[in-house]
Amino acid sequence: MAQDFHMEDGLDDQQTTSEEERRRYSRIGTVSSTPSEPTGKNIPQKRCSSADTTSFPQSTRTLRPHSSDRQNGSGPDAVAEAMKPLTDEERRNWKGWVELESDPALFNFILRENGVEDARVQEVISLDTEMLAELPQPIYGFIFLFRYRDEDDEIEVEDPPKCPRHVWFANQTTSNACATVALLNIVMNVSEINLGEALASFKQTTQGLKPAYRGQRLSQNDSIRYIHNSFARRMDMINADLGLQNDFEKWEKSKKNPKRKKVTNSNRKKKKDEEESGFHFIAYVPINGSVWRLDGLQRHPVNLGASGDDWIAVARAHINERLHQNDQDDIQFSLLSLCKNPLQSTRQRVAENMKLIMSIEQSLDNMKPDWKAFTPGDEVPKLNELHEIFRLSQELIDKAKPPASALERVQLASMDPSSLIKLHEELLRDQMALRGKYMVEEVSIGQENEQAAKQKQDHSPRIYSSMKAIAEAGVMKEIVQDIRERKDTK
Known part of the structure; x- marks a missing residue:
């Protein structure tokens, strides 16, 4: 259950767990294998699954199969329940956050629904100067999606400067919210962007809070969460709930057994190879003459240096450094830019x-x-x-x-x-x-809206009904056998 933060400006930074515990239990969940539309590049066609840095939010049990069904792997009633179309009321009342794909159309929909009309997200094909010049100008910031590993916590600078007052930065305090956190960590810091009434009010009421409390307010904001979950399907919510349940059970178990055997580098490498890492969104944005890396999983923002005449060069160097840390056979990333809306x-x-x-x-x-x-x-x-x-x-x-x-x-x-x-x-x-x-440009926005509307459609119930009808007709075995024979002849 999520802890409700209350904060005064004079309070010191207090954490419910130590910094070491925060890193240990802020896990990246398994990445969904749901593919996005092919782009032709070596980009992860998966959704971002991100960590919970502060506490575990309360999940909605009505969207989850009964525990007995989950344990024994059976339960046709639970399967049928999971296949039901998701109602708007259920989506609005659900307190969790689902994973999002690195899709410009999706991000632009979130921007417009939040009231931001003079900014637009564009996919970045290359960081070459000529390619960037083709993007709408000016470029306000970058949203970088990369494979996140536990070692990334160690990259954080020891005792970094606290978040300055002129930087609006929110921690990610709930799982799967990193896409919206990264997006808002940019738009809240660009004075040229008209935030709209709702986000402008949210920024004003959270301006004096520390990053963790600001992130907690964000995760509890019903409107922002509902917009983030606009494309959620029932199975997405069930998976998110189960992930949180597993995290919570591990967290409780770790409290009962706090002493752990020291992990060697070889054991760490083995564990990393055995477990699939997740993907995580972070932001790069120039603020008052400096370039900042805003990573919701890190306690404070990181100043990458003076922006000079070309802030993109500073961000590019850091992104390239991040990419070179990956294995040569595992260079998977996505980069989006937040630009001025061409309209x-x-x-x-x-x-x-x-x-x-x-x-x-x-x-x-x-x-x-x-x-x-x-x-x-x-x-x-x-x-x-x-x-x-x-x-x-x-x-x-x-x-x-x-x-x-x-x-x-x-x-x-x-x-x-x-x-x-x-x-x-x-x-x-x-x-x-x-x-x-x-x-x-208006036609382009119309096409994006059509694409967003298609992504909102959940075809799972229809597929399930069709598969069930085929099985009840007794022809499922023949279809499977035919598929196997075709595969063997190839």
């Missing part, structure tokens, strides 16, 4: 474009009132049209700040009406191009 960038450019057009038209009205007779007749979009297409208001246009180079061009042409008319026509063509780009 927002395009909307901003349209606003700048319209401000320049309006400035030119005002100058032409003063210099040559009949100037429109000398133009091809292309009309400037009306404000209501701009609002319908780009959600652009007069206020946004007035606040727009066109680039200095564009203002200089207007200034140079300001003494010649023909030059102004020519520049006016050019700006109108630019706006048409921006409109096309904006529509392409």
